[in-house]
Amino acid sequence: MVSEGEPVAGELTIGGRRRSFTIRLPRGVPDGRQAPLVLALHGNHPQAGGWMMREWTTFDKQADTWGFAVAYPDGHKGCWSDGRGVTTADEAGVDDVAFLRAIVDWSAARYGTSPDRTVVAGVSNGAFMAHRFALQASAQVAVLAAVAGGLPAALRELQPTHAVSAMLIHGTADRYSPIEGGYSRHRGPNGELRGRTLSLRETAERWRAVDRCPPGPGRTRTTEFSRRTAADGGVGGTRVVAWTVIGGGHAWPGAPAAPDWSEPSTQECDAAEEICRFAEPLLVPAGARRL
Numbered sequence: 001m002v003s004e005g006e007p008v009a010g011e012l013t014i015g016g017r018r019r020s021f022t023i024r025l026p027r028g029v030p031d032g033r034q035a036p037l038v039l040a041l042h043g044n045h046p047q048a049g050g051w052m053m054r055e056w057t058t059f060d061k062q063a064d065t066w067g068f069a070v071a072y073p074d075g076h077k078g079c080w081s082d083g084r085g086v087t088t089a090d091e092a093g094v095d096d097v098a099f100l101r102a103i104v105d106w107s108a109a110r111y112g113t114s115p116d117r118t119v120v121a122g123v124s125n126g127a128f129m130a131h132r133f134a135l136q137a138s139a140q141v142a143v144l145a146a147v148a149g150g151l152p153a154a155l156r157e158l159q160p161t162h163a164v165s166a167m168l169i170h171g172t173a174d175r176y177s178p179i180e181g182g183y184s185r186h187r188g189p190n191g192e193l194r195g196r197t198l199s200l201r202e203t204a205e206r207w208r209a210v211d212r213c214p215p216g217p218g219r220t221r222t223t224e225f226s227r228r229t230a231a232d233g234g235v236g237g238t239r240v241v242a243w244t245v246i247g248g249g250h251a252w253p254g255a256p257a258a259p260d261w262s263e264p265s266t267q268e269c270d271a272a273e274e275i276c277r278f279a280e281p282l283l284v285p286a287g288a289r290r291l
Contacts, residue, residue: 005064007054010071012106014099021073021103022050025111026063033112036142036283038063038070038119038276039100039133041080041126044087048078053126056255057272066276069113071103075125082128084152084195086186096129097136104140116286119279121145121272123252124177128152128197135210138162139286143279144207145169147271148177148250151203153196162289163211163235165282167275170200171248175263179244204229204242211238212291225268236289239282 005027011020029035040053050072054060059070081089081096089096100120108115118141122130127149134144138160145167170179181202184195198206208218211234218231218240227244234240245253249263254270 010103010106012099012102014102015095017076017094019074019076019099020050021071022054023069023071023103023107023111024060024063025069025113026067028064029067029069035067035069035111035113036117036119036279037104037107037113038068038121039103039130040070040072041120041122041129042072042075042078043122043124043126044075044079046078049074053123056252058254058270059121059272059276062272062276065273066280068119068276069107069111071107073100073103075129080122080125080129082125082152083132083155084128084184084197085154086184086195087125097133100133101137101140104137114283114285116140117142117283119143119145119275119283121147121275122149123147124149124250127177131155131203134164134166135160138164138289142283142285142289143167143275145271145275145278146203147252148174150177150179150181150197150199151206153181153198156198156206160210161291162286163238163291164207164289165211165234165238165279166204166207166240167243167278168200168204168207168241169243169245169253169271169274171245171250171266173247173263174250176250200242200244204231204240207240208234210291211235211240213238213240225266235291236284237282238284238289241278
């Protein structure tokens, strides 16, 4: 058995490809029994891997505070097949939904973590992938957290089987994935635009519709640094929060700014802590979230 708090490397074969990840169980939860599992998904970079989310976020620390297990999967060649059709993984036909499903099942079978109260959290390409996984594996995913990444337009009509609570965090100064939505920087072979994503507003509206939240704009709380609009009362008590980071760029709130990255980063909050706080009361089993 793995020691609490110690990261363990895992490997699975999915679609003929060997896929890797790191998992960490929370301290104080014997063998991870029924602990919710957080899937932390990195952004797109040739050298990217789960290690980036371990180093740049505080999910390890939050795991002990909130009693969550955390898995840090490694994308295929540093990226995810998120459904936009523009990444190396998309073009290679990688089945990342199957990979993430397998991690959830593997962790539940080996360590007793909850199989249907998963939190999927990602940034940029990882955020797009988080949307996809929440839609296509909604029986396993209770909470979605997407940072700097709206819902891919190609996935807009997908109908999940279960409601999923959503925290959507986006900066107003994001130049790589604008808060207003738009197309990927990776154009087609003839220069055509592709890979469109929805705006923060449209993404929140779609998730509110999926969860069958009551009509209306919801409640808004504004500070000097942010604006949060929350819609409650979805199926199974699900809720959707759209969090606008005023002046924030294409970055993970609370993470140290990378020396070679010019996008503005906010220290107003720690996104990992906020995600765990948001998720904790919303970790509802699949049976209560069925649509």
